[in-house]
Amino acid sequence: MTTPSTPTQTQDSPAPAPTHMRAPVPVQTRSERFTSTQVADFPDVTGREVMWKHTPVARLAELISGELDGSPYVFDLTPAPGVTASWIARDDARIGAAGIPEDRASANAWTNFEQALLVSVSGDDVKEATLTRxxxxGPARAAHTVVEVAPGAHATLILQNSGPAHLTENVEFLLGANANLTVVSVQEWDDDALHVAAHFAELAEGARIKHVAVTLGGGVVRLNPSAHLAGARADAELLGAYFADASQHLEQQVYVHHDGPETRSRVTYKGALQGEGARTVWIGDVLIGPKAVGTDTYEQNRNLVLTDGARADSVPNLEIETGDIVGAGHASATGRFDDEQLFYLQSRGIPEDEARRLVVRGFLFEIVQQIGSPALQERLQSAIEAELAVSVTAAS
Structure with a gap:
């Protein structure tokens, strides 16, 4: 990261302000943010930093700066041909190949994990596996996972999270040439759970990833996925669906870096909020680098506020460093129910409370139905129905 030089003082210009009085210069390019695997390299988090200003940092203090248990944990992996899991040492060359931390919580996890969980995927036959935690x-914990997908391999991997947890972690996805991975990260934690995660994906030539984040449970969940489209014709689709209840904070900071030529990305996140203090945050950064000629990218975020007292923040960002692209765009919208949709349904005899549920169901199911796993889609649809049953009739 570069810092501005101090201007030369002349007789007509005032003396520069002391260093401690100057406002920090923001880093405008996402790829130029400071990164390190050591938590001590990061300053204390105040909540005023650009990457933390929307986050309830006081609730996450133990994960950002506290002592963490980095020992191996209990997990379950459903059997699938060509999919294996094992623990690997910290000095394994694959660790850090997809990305390294750009915030203190991610670095705290990196500093403290003892072994990484390696999930290896091979074979060109289509397969599905579920990793359950x-x-x-309750104690604060650090974790690190590496998912390595061999060239030409094709699989769906479900990361199922539930129960109690105070967890900060890093997850890396390494996709070989022409590999195809659908990864679905499902957060159904207990109500008081805390979860901070950084997901890094590195895509070789012709590789494709569909990353789906579904967050329905947890007190504070901050899941930040990033995809580096390094190889030519790499393709990334990042999808998200979330439902925030009272006092629940759900956050996603998405980053897509187009680096290779003729790469493509689509980012679509949709969320619903209800209850006093329900809060969601979505920040989408797309960087088209100078070598990424022929890029085709679009990102969007939609939020549906169901009751008073809920708040959604949505910030799309797009940076282009080459003029030779196919297309690039972004969109963001936050609103309440569509009165015309409600009127249409009620005019056909559907009661208002059921009409509201139908609107929200269709809004979120657009994401869920793109997962490609019928059993998981059905289960998530039932979970969303349960959320809707709590209270959508209070919407104004």
């Missing part, structure tokens, strides 16, 4: 417990 449901017994992490």
């Amino acid at each position: 449901a017994a992490l417990g």
Whole structure:
């Protein structure tokens, strides 16, 4: 990261302000943010930093700066041909190949994990596996996972999270040439759970990733996925669906870096909020680098506020460093129910409360139905129905 030089003082210009009085110069390019695997390299988090200003940092203090248990934990992996899991040492060359931390919580996890969980995927036959974590417990914990997808391999990997947890972690996805991975990260934590995660994806030539984040549970959940489209014709689709209840904070900071030529990305996140203090945050950064000629990208975020007292923040950002692209765009919208949709349904005899549920159901199911796993889609649809049953009739 570069810092501005101090201007030369002349007789007509005032003396520069002391260094401690100057406002920090923001980093305008996402790829130029400071990164490190050591938590001590990051200053204390105040909540005024650009990457933390929307986050309830006081609630996450133990994960950002506290002592963490980095020992291996209990997990379950459903059997699938060509999918294996094992623990690897910190000095394994694959660790850090997809990305390294750009915030203190991610670095705290990196500094403290003892071994990384390696999930290896091979074979060109289509397969599905589920990695379940449901017994992490209450003490603050660090974790690191590496998902390595061999060239030409094709799989769906479900990361199922539930139960109690105070967890900060890093997850890396390494996709070889022409690999195809659908990864679905499902957060159904207990109501008081805390979860901070950084997901890094590195895509070789012709690789494709569909990353789906579904967050329905947890007190504070901050899941930040990033995709580096390094190889030519790499393709990334980042999808998200979330439902925030009273006092629940759900946050996503998405980053897509187009680096190779003729790469493509689509980012679509949709969320619903209800209850006093329900809060969601979505920040989408797309960087088209100088070598990424022929890029085709679009990102969007939609939020549906169901009751008073809920708040959604949505910030799309787009930076282009080459003029030779196919297309680039972004969109963001936050609003309440569509009165015309409600009127249409009620005019056909559907009661208002049921009409509201139908609107929200269709709004979120657009994301869920793109997962590609019928059993998981059905289960998530039932979970969303349960959320809707709590109270959508209070919307104004």
